[in-house]
Amino acid sequence: MQNLTLKKAIAGVAVILLVLLLGIHLHQRNHFNRNVTINHVAVGGLTVQQAYDKVSKTKRTSKIYVKQKLVYVGKPTQSGFTASDKGRIVKALHEQYTFFPSRRRVNLIVEPANLDKSALGDIDAAVNNRLQQLNSGRRAPHDAYAVYQDGKVKVIPAVKGTQYSDQGLNRTVSREFVNGTVHLKPKFITPLSANSATVQNEKKQLAKLEGRSVTYRVQNKDYRFTTAEVVSKATYQNGHYSFNTGPVKAKINQINRKQATLGRAFKFKTASGKVVTTTNAGTYGWKISSKQAGQSLASALGANKKQVNAENDIYGKGYSHLGTGYNNISNDGIGKTYVAVSLAKQHAWFYKNGKCVLSTDIVSGSNNAGNRTPKGVWYIMYQQSPSVLRGTNDDGSKYSSPVQYWSPFTLSGCGFHDASWRHDWSKTAYKETGGGSHGCINMHPENAGIGFHALSKGEPVIIY
Helix, strand or coil, rough: CHHHHHHHHHHHHHHHHHHHHHHHHHHHHHHHCCCEEEEEEECCCCCCCCCCHHHHHCECCCCECCCEEEEECCCCECCCCCCCHHHHHHHHHHHCCCCCCCCCCCCCCCCCCCCCCHHHHHHHHHHHHHHHHHHHHCCCCCEEEEEEEEEEEECCCEEECCCCCCCCCCCHHHHHHHHHHECCCECCCCCCCCCCHHHHHHHHHCCCCCCCCEEECCCCCCCCCEEHHHHEEEECCEEEEECCCCCHHHHHHHHHHHHHHCCCCCEECCCCCEEEEEECCCCCCCCCCCCHHHHHHHHHHHHHEEECCCCCCCCECCCCCCCCCCCCCCCHHHCCCCCEEECCEEEEEEEEECEEEEEEEEECCCCCCCCCCCCCCECCCCCCEEEEEEECCCCEEEEEEEECEEEEEECCCEEEEEECCCCCCCCCCCCCCCCCECCCCCECHHHHHHHHHCCCCCCCEECC
């Protein structure tokens, strides 16, 4: 009998506990815990509808702190919540659910669909400005990096600094913006360590430079360059090499002395068979830029390319800075297509592929310092037909002369052109006062067109 009574009592207690637990569960399922907030609005003990009503009616004001200093205060705005956001409140209720009531402080971020984020730009600017103030006078960190130097690869260790990083701050503001008040705690900038995968890859890529060589093709000659002869220092970052190429200069200078034509005199065989040496005053020719060659060779070494042509590394002077005559190997670098002008004979010979296509008398510049046709080897800068020549006469007056054919070869304005106004075509005309040109090569109108079409841009012009 006693056992039966005890069993009934236990069953009764169990039912009470079950009812109590069910009641607790139902309450917890439909009410927020005591110390829960949504967007810093207290919703403890409220149902979803009550929480929605309170949150949706509460205006928000943006207050942004960086290391406890207030850097931005916005104007009060509406919460942005609408009825369509109620499902988000339900989701928040489920996230904070505990079977037994909890006193733990929890702030749930619930962002409404119509939240006004127009102030984010101003907030980012205020945060960045504060970071600049904080970092003023602080020591910047330096990443570790690998370097190839003096034929070896080594790793330069990282240097820690005291500057703060902006990393993650914008994301934090964007995520917590709906709260109104956001506290940002920037961390120190962490430099890239020597053991990082990035630095180890740099080391690996730089090690590939060791023992490599490349052939440098200059016209018809080959020169071998090793990495040590090209690169004094190299780094590898973001998938690209950077090179210091000081060592290459000495060898490029040797090649230039041996093969380059820019700024030197030329040995030239005249139509009569006499060999003359021109002056070195002209603009025709090419030279290798040691700086450009260094980068071309170093890039080839980095890509393990076996040969590079110097043609892309040459330069010149005058109208074109790209260099002229690089592919001319014969005739002391002048080649077989050129114009030769004898000032003494007042005659010009136009050669095409070694064949004289025009031999004609001309009138050159007057025999005075201001109008002499300059000696040297020049090149045709461009061609124009028709054209108008403009300049200043010896008496200071201006002239404007229409011509049918114009092929200039100096920056001072000397060139080949027809001269329909000229009547004196004698071989001494240039010696007479006012009898010569202003430096140009005057040609008979009847053969100026032949000469014009025989010429081409970049073609050498020998004045001797």
